Amino acid sequence: MCGIIGYTGHRPAVPVIMDGLRRLEYRGYDSAGLAFVEGRCLRVLRAEGKLAALDACLQGQECSLALFGIGHTRWATHGLPVVRNAHPHQDASGRFALVHNGIIENYAELKAELQAQGVSFVSDTDTEVLVQLLAREVTASGDVRQGIAAALSRVEGAYAFAFIDRESPGVVWAGRQASPLVLGVGVGEHFVASDIPAFLPFTRDVVFLDDGDVVEMRPDAWTVFDARTLAPRDKTVARISWDVQAAQKGGFKHFMLKEILEQPRVVRDAVAGRLRGSRVVLPELEGLARPERLVVVACGTSWHAGLWGRYLLESMAGIPTQVEVASEFRYGGFVVRPSDTVLVISQSGETADTLAALRMARQAGATVLGICNVVGSSIAREAQRVLYTQAGPEISVASTKAMTSQMLVLLLLALHWGEERLTVSQRETILHGLLALPEIVEASLPGLRHEAQKRARVYAAARGCFYLGRGPMYPLALEGALKLKEISYIHAEGYAAGEMKHGPIALVDPEFPTVAVCLRDELLPKMRSNLQEVAARGGRILAITNPGVEIPAADTWTVPEVPAPLGAFMVLPALQLFAYEVAVYLGCDVDQPRNLAKSVTVE
Numbered sequence: 001m002c003g004i005i006g007y008t009g010h011r012p013a014v015p016v017i018m019d020g021l022r023r024l025e026y027r028g029y030d031s032a033g034l035a036f037v038e039g040r041c042l043r044v045l046r047a048e049g050k051l052a053a054l055d056a057c058l059q060g061q062e063c064s065l066a067l068f069g070i071g072h073t074r075w076a077t078h079g080l081p082v083v084r085n086a087h088p089h090q091d092a093s094g095r096f097a098l099v100h101n102g103i104i105e106n107y108a109e110l111k112a113e114l115q116a117q118g119v120s121f122v123s124d125t126d127t128e129v130l131v132q133l134l135a136r137e138v139t140a141s142g143d144v145r146q147g148i149a150a151a152l153s154r155v156e157g158a159y160a161f162a163f164i165d166r167e168s169p170g171v172v173w174a175g176r177q178a179s180p181l182v183l184g185v186g187v188g189e190h191f192v193a194s195d196i197p198a199f200l201p202f203t204r205d206v207v208f209l210d211d212g213d214v215v216e217m218r219p220d221a222w223t224v225f226d227a228r229t230l231a232p233r234d235k236t237v238a239r240i241s242w243d244v245q246a247a248q249k250g251g252f253k254h255f256m257l258k259e260i261l262e263q264p265r266v267v268r269d270a271v272a273g274r275l276r277g278s279r280v281v282l283p284e285l286e287g288l289a290r291p292e293r294l295v296v297v298a299c300g301t302s303w304h305a306g307l308w309g310r311y312l313l314e315s316m317a318g319i320p321t322q323v324e325v326a327s328e329f330r331y332g333g334f335v336v337r338p339s340d341t342v343l344v345i346s347q348s349g350e351t352a353d354t355l356a357a358l359r360m361a362r363q364a365g366a367t368v369l370g371i372c373n374v375v376g377s378s379i380a381r382e383a384q385r386v387l388y389t390q391a392g393p394e395i396s397v398a399s400t401k402a403m404t405s406q407m408l409v410l411l412l413l414a415l416h417w418g419e420e421r422l423t424v425s426q427r428e429t430i431l432h433g434l435l436a437l438p439e440i441v442e443a444s445l446p447g448l449r450h451e452a453q454k455r456a457r458v459y460a461a462a463r464g465c466f467y468l469g470r471g472p473m474y475p476l477a478l479e480g481a482l483k484l485k486e487i488s489y490i491h492a493e494g495y496a497a498g499e500m501k502h503g504p505i506a507l508v509d510p511e512f513p514t515v516a517v518c519l520r521d522e523l524l525p526k527m528r529s530n531l532q533e534v535a536a537r538g539g540r541i542l543a544i545t546n547p548g549v550e551i552p553a554a555d556t557w558t559v560p561e562v563p564a565p566l567g568a569f570m571v572l573p574a575l576q577l578f579a580y581e582v583a584v585y586l587g588c589d590v591d592q593p594r595n596l597a598k599s600v601t602v603e
């Protein structure tokens with residue numbers, strides 16, 4: 001849930017680390033810090049709040065001689081987001097400095113053990129336990145590698161860490177267990193970070209580290225070894241094709257806006273190379289039978305994509321499909337059989353609950369497929385087969401284009417597995433629609449944004465908001481509500497429209513508007529009746545619908561009509577832009593909403 005970076009090489013380390021932290025800030029921004037060695041002196045600088053505060057701390061500091069160091073941007077798990085809990089943490093002697101992402105689950109027990117041996121602690125974090133333990137073990141064995149192995153053998157939980165030692169000039173050690181970590185291989189310099197963009201301006205050559213790997217890097221060499229046995233581990237260097245530009249704002253005010261507006265390209269890329277005439281060809285699934293039963297597991301927006309996919313997988317492909325929130329699936333005791341196919345969906349590929357669900361499914365003997373955006377992420381590597389969504393880096397904490405890309409892959413899966421059940425003409429209608437979609441979305445985005453801006457002023461004063469939909473529009477209602485609440489902090493709930501009268505309707509009044517997704521489909525008459533019930537109780541209605549559809553007493557907002565089930569790809573940008581414009585109108589920090597982080601690598 002935090003971002004970590006380590007550097008060793010020929011450049012001044014501090015600017016390289018700060019630059020990397022800027023690109024990792026989406027992972028957490030409660031506090032930030034860095035550590036480096038100059039001469040024989042280990043220096044640690046930390047600041048509460050966003051990276052700008054650390055930048056301010058650095059003003060006037062002379063640190064150009066440091067050629068190796070580590071940095072951290074924090075999303076608090078243990079202890080308040082204050083300076084004493086900010087990383088890097090040091091051992092009592094001040095020899096080591098360490099940054100960490102993840103949670104040491106047995107930290108309380110280890111802390112008590114260290115305290116009983118006279119070690120005193122200055123923070124409330126689990127990370128300080130790790131660095132103190134490491135210091136104890138390195139001192140006892142007289143060797144850093146031995147010390148790492150001894151310390152890690154005691155640690156339970158998820159971590160990615162990087163540390164430096166005042167006594168080992170130019171060396172950075174880093175390791176991972178269930179939290180992301182990538183090594184960047186340069187010429188005369190090496191990097192390690194939670195995510196590739198951190199060092200992308202300097203190198204495109206990367207090594208994806210696996211659980212149990214520890215890397216020792218110096219300016220001219222790197223070695224990966226097994227954290228327990230210290231045996232060397234073979235690694236392959238991969239080349240990244242996307243560039244820093246792709247991971248940056250490209251002139252837009254916010255990443256979220258840029259990513260919403262990228263959706264026409266996302267549709268093109270998700271479909272590219274996967275259609276042959278009226279057939280969907282997915283080489284990733286070669287040799288796999290059509291699933292008998294599907295269990296889709298994901299969190300948040302990815303879960304909403306899964307809920308939407310269910311309607312298609314059942315109605316088009318005829319596959320019984322169950323969709324579960326990963327954190328419930330993990331502990332729910334649900335039945336997974338070896339004959340089941342479990343489909344995990346994750347943009348980041350690092351979400352802890354989804355990863356754990358994947359591992360459970362594999363243990364149960366099920367076939368595990370992944371839908372992922374981040375290449376080389378843990379979920380992408382551990383699923384038996386992975387379908388990449390090809391959405392490109394998603395930086396804004398609020399997920400937008402990733403959902404579109406996940407829904408597209410789900411649609412392609414439904415068409416692929418449903419090939420025998422659907423007629424050629426049914427498939428052709430959808431595929432022709434799909435090929436025309438990027439242009440239609442592209443052409444409608446400026447108008448949608450304008451409409452969203454107009455409405456933001458009207459609805460920003462709402463006390464709360466309902467989002468209603470039926471059938472495949474129900475998951476979109478859930479997503480619309482999630483987007484609004486996470487970036488504008490307006491309370492919003494999504495409901496299946498038919499559920500309203502079973503309780504929620506009690507909240508309806510003029511300050512509690514209802515956003516209704518009611519396209520021209522077979523459920524439209526039902527939606528109309530539900531909305532009449534809302535209007536009869538004084539509720540204001542914003543209806544997202546198609547041209548020519550009448551919704552009595554509603555503020556109607558039309559999106560172009562496209563063949564089912566593609567309407568979702570028109571509605572989703574409208575919902576995203578609406579939330580975006582409300583948040584901008586209210587002056588909220590759109591890309592980094594409070595209390596959230598992009599990649600949720602803790603339970």
Ligand code: F6R
Pocket residue numbers: 299300301302303345346347348349350351354397398399400482486598599600
């Ligand atoms: C909401 C959002 C989150 C993520 C969720 C899963 O805008 O971004 O709800 O969708 O944390 O993340 P991934 O897809 O990376 O597993």
